Amino acid sequence: MPKSEVKTSLLDNMIGVGDSVLLEPLTEDTFLENLKNRFDHSEIYTYIGSVVISVNPYRHLPIYTPEKVEEYRNRNFYELSPHIYALADEAYRSLRDQDKDQCILITGESGAGKTEASKLVMSYVAAVCGKGAEVNQVKEQLLQSNPVLEAFGNAKTMRNDNSSRFGKYMDIEFDFKGDPLGGVISNYLLEKSRVVKQPRGERNFHIFYQLLSGGSEDLLKQLKLEREFNQYNYLGLDSAKVNGVDDAANFRTVKNAMQIVGFMDDEVELVLEVVAAVLKLGNIEFKPESRVNGLDESRIQDKNELKEICELLGQDQAVLERAFSFRTVEAKQEKVSTTLNVAQAYYARDALAKNLYNRLFTWLVNRINESIKAQSKVRKKVMGVLDIYGFEIFENNSFEQFIINYCNEKLQQIFIELTLKEEQEEYIKEGIEWTHIEYFNNAIICELIENNTNGILAMLDEECLRPGTVTDETFLEKLNQVCAVHERFESRMSKSSRFLNDTTLPHNCFRIQHYAGKVMYHVEGFVDKNNDLLYRDLSQAMWKTNHVLVKSLFPEGNPVKMSLKRPPTAGSQFKASVATLMKNLQTKNPNYIRCIKPNDQKAPHIFAEALVRHQVRYLGLMENVRVRRAGYAFKQPYESCLERYKMLCSQTWPHWRQGSRDGVKVLLTELQIPPEEFSYGRSKIFIRNPRTLFELEDLRKRRLEDLATLIQKIYRGWKCRTNFLLMKKSQIIISAWTKRHFQRKKYLQLKNVTLIIQSYIRGWKARKLLRELKHQKRCEESATTIAAYWRGFQVRREYRKFFRANAGRKIYEFTIQRIMQKYFLEMKKKLPSMSPTEKTWPPRPYFFLDDTHTELKRIFHLWRCKKYRDQFTEQKKAIFEEKLEASELFKDKKALYTNSVQQPFQGDYLEISKNPKYQKLNGAVEEKIVLADVVNKINRANGKVAPRIFLLTQSNFILADQKSGQIKSTIPVMDITSVSVSKQTDGLFAVHLKEGSTAAAKGDFLFTSDRLIEIITKLYRTIFFKTNQKINVEINNEFLVQFNQDKVCVKFIQGAQKNGNLPTCKRKNNRLLEVTVP
């Protein structure tokens, strides 16, 4: 757990009692004892309910660290041990969250720690409110306004080394978020008399010492200053140095702060020039000079100082010198100038110095306000911090102390009004039975001072305005007349004899019994200080300077704006501004810090009981405690009470659903707390005895330990469950993402596929279209090409003869033609004889003409043959046809054929028509004779031969006797079926007849003839012409013939021939006829 998280309750580890309300028993002694006890343990803060008592430790305590700020941040008031931060936090949160304007009222006598407390509150609020560049700048400016105002408005006094010599009320403005927007500072009556005179042991305002100590040589030279304090009449010499205060360092801090707040460099310069001028004014001295007219006059002793002042302020020396010497009074349009004596000159000098410084201070406050004022116009919430000069009693108390103490009196009153009265009224409001607690109400003292008719301030004003001689004494006299009977007013001159014998009270003094003690005031200076007049000559002289700042500080010096009206007196001004302040404070929610000064030595660890007791008394702290605990020591709203103790009762823990008042009732009943110990208010529970509260606390502490275990248990369970839920959630997220991823992937795939398909289809379509277009284009191109070629072709054809490219071909063709021509011509010359039998043929001249040559040879041969054939007559043609027929029938089949080739086929060898022997025969033959020859007929029976005429006509063949020509037989050629011959050279042939024909009665014929080839050829052809049938010509060395009814085999055998070429036939038997052939 971080350090800031450590919870220390108001009631935990308590030193003494943190809240005095819980003191038991409650007496002044126990109260002081408790304060002392805590003070000794460095616990300087103690509560009285919500009021913070702060005892000045006079030493640095480590309780204002940033860690402490964090610790108290957003914590309830009573949650932690008492601290000023708790109050600041409560106020800030109330402002931010409940939209309530706040005021922090810090009271206490001088040196009690008010200024420190106010700075602590401011720094805490600055630390916890919003952050950011702009906000931080606002914060810085607000915080840095303090060192500037302290330098010019604070001084070392007998009571406090850093005593505020002015009252300050600062409104810090916030927006609705609680971010600071800016601020407004109001200042109250600066103790300006300090500028010219300080009581013994005290100092002038810090800035003079800081400037002389911390200013660089150059700066001092520029401001015409010496570094030594003793050079200046206005600086108290006996306590120029303050222990533990580094004026030089503080000067640097102030300059830096001025820069942060927004002072320009030249503005700082102007301010320091005024400071220097004030300081130097004190060194102007006057000497008396008697005039002839008896009037006292004064003269400046050493004009060097005056000269330097005039140089610093851009002033005409004579003007200032005159202002110190004369006084002009204007009455009834009449100007009267009177000379000033030495005393008056000193008075004028000091009045100028005081006024200059006072006005400079007011200007500074205004200038700071200008810087820190809120820029935006949004509705603001305000936290006011009041830090005024504390109640003080000096040896010689004057008008300033009177004013300061009056202011404190007023503050005490507001405290009484709001705390003691309010507290008591609350009980009545809450319906609690209540007996009034008496307390001292200082209203009577306030009345004494501020009453409009007979108050001291009213008297003073009256005296100041009264015509005639007015002195402080006349004022005191007046007081004695009017206030003598007032119980809080004391004076020797009072008509009442009460104080006539009081030697402690000088005659020029009056004494007031303030709430915080009796203070004796010397009347000297009251009238003057109240009048606060500056000779017009001086303000006019100041207005005449060339110094921008000084000029602006004395607007009444401008003759144009000059007015004869008296300005309001200092007293009435102060009274009015305090009244306004009080009114303002009453509209805000008050938060009290009551500062106590533990000793007069400004020393740590000393707790001067008598001193503190005195303060406790006059501050009315006991009454405060008593009111808070009269009857009831502790009160708390039901909600908070239930919240704090609800764990002590099973019914209220952990949740109480009904009203918190009922809850608290149930709680207290169950805890069996005696009913007289508490009382139920309307909104709060009132606990009578502190012991009861402690008892409750003890119970709570014990219960908390149990609860801690429970919380631990629940926390662990919660942590595990949270972890589990987180994991589950993560798992769902992961799976969702995974699913998404896959779906997406799938979708993308699908998309891709679709796109691919789409693109393919588109591609396909496009390609198809492209193809078509290409085809179309090609067609067009082709048509063009064809047309072009065609035209080209035509043109070329027309012009080919002119083409050189064709020359080769032409030449080639020509050459070939020439070669062919030559070849043919040569061949013509070389042609062989026209005889078809000629075999010779000239050799070919060229190889490439091989085929042609052969072909030509063939053609020539055919042509030769044709030519040869063309010579033939019809007759000869027939002969050749017969020869050809003979060749077809017998060539290479019968040996006899070769002999026949040479023999022409004459046919009619017998010329029967011419031969008278055959006249008859000739007459019998009607048809054309195809063949007529003599053949040998072989006797079928014995084989003997007999000559016969063989006559063949176109339809018959006739056998006739050779000698007579007697026709032996006529056989129609149609009856011949076949012819048989041997393969030999013999002339035997058999004519086979159709069976059953008349000619066949005797059987087939056997003949021999040398002209066998011709006879058979003609017979064959005749039968063919007649019957259109080719008869069979059997060529064999053995064949059958039909003789009568017998089939006889004719068999050829080789043998010696008796009768030449004729065959010798011999019938061997019925079946065989042997023919012997060569």
Ligand SMILES: Nc1ncnc2c1ncn2[C@@H]1O[C@H](COP(=O)(O)OP(=O)(O)OP(=O)(O)O)[C@@H](O)[C@H]1O
């Ligand atoms: N909380 C504190 N811690 C340490 N020192 C402190 C604290 N409060 C006051 N002091 C010391 O006491 C001195 C006087 O305090 P401070 O100036 O606040 O008194 P004051 O009440 O403003 O007096 P005056 O009325 O004269 O202005 C401071 O200079 C400082 O040294």
Ligand SMILES: [Mg+2]
């Ligand atoms: Mg102060």
